[in-house]
Amino acid sequence: MKIFNLFNKKNELTEENKQTLDSGLRKTKTGLVEKITRVIAGKSTVDDEVLDELEDTLITSDVGVDTTIEIIKRIKARVERDKYVQTSELNFILRDEITQMLLDAKDDTKESEEQDGPYVILVVGVNGVGKTTTIGKLANMYKQRGLKVYLGAADTFRAAAVEQLQIWAEKVGVPIVKQQMGSDPASVAYDTLTSAIKNNADVVLIDTAGRLHNKVSLMNELSKIKNVMKKQLPYAPNEVLLVLDGSTGQNAFEQAKQFSLATEVNSLAITKLDGTARGGVVIGISHQFNIPVKYIGLGEKMTDLQPFDKKAFVDSLFEEKK
DSSP, X not given: OBOHHHHTOOOOOOHHHHHHHHHHTHHHXXXXXXXXXXXXXXXXBOOHHHXXXXXXXXXXXXXXXXXXHHHHHHHHHHHHHHSOOBGGGHHHHXXXXXXXXXXXXXXXXXXXXXXXXXXXXXXXXXXXXXXXHHHHHHHHHHHHTTOOEEEEEOOTTOHHHHHHHHHHHHHHTOOEEOOOTTOOHHHHHHHHHHHHHHTTOSEEEEEOOOOOSOHHHHXXXXXXXXXXXXXXXXXXXXXXXXXXXXGGTHHHHHHHHHHHHHSOOOEEXXXXXXXXXXXXXXXXXXXXXXXXXXXXXXXXXXXXXXXXXXXXXHHHHTOOOO
16 A cells, blocks of 8 residues: 555645744744843843853743753854854854754654555543544544545543544544443554454554553553554554643653653654743754654644644744744
8 A cells, every 4th residue: 555655745834834833833932032032132242141041041931951951052062163153143043953953754654665554643642632633633634635544542541532533533524443431442443453454544543541640551551552453564553643732831841751651652743832832842852852743733723733844843933023
């Protein structure tokens, strides 16, 4: 089944998408640009004092300590190399260094050009981050690309989770596989793949329970789901997508840490960026955990989940007011 080219098709940033991106990042960039403006006010060159204040600014913007230290280190290297760097250049330098640090989000994780079966995405994350909504929006995105999508309701510990996914399946117009509340999540995943393979599906999105209170239980549950899927498709899952709520700031870092320990997360979706000034988490989490951000959520509409374009994101974030 050749799905490689469809998944790696270049995502053109339309004018509408750019407007959504700019609007969704407004709170973050307003706070960040204003803070940077205060840092360089009255200064002509980038010196140690400017860099110290910039470091504080990035940390308080939820970029994260480790990532901020790396950014400052890179800027210091440029200042030493160029001997004289004007403060007016700081925005450009920040854009350049952060863009280089962010990983490219590619769709070719773990799949070959011709894999015998659907592309399988296991979606993880705590309750309340927008996990089920993200699955619904992804299903719509892939369906719009002409792909046949199946949903698996493997979060069997909350009746609301299954009901919510059912609503999204009906809204998007894709099949869903579910069982009774309290059923074995691995059994749901198995049934989902069975049905998807039988009906020649292109993409399978499997929801999982959003519990993090017991890391050992979470690890065991996710391992069991993956082992069961591998019995049908040895390569599955192609992707373990961790959904994080961007508005939670440092809590999102902790969730990324815990889920990375519990399972092999290889892509990120960061939601609710339109309602927060903490969009710096996108930079910090991707860099600190060495995991590419693949999607960002910028609003409530079905189309407000966008494939992540690192250059467009950084350009929008540091765009100066006209």
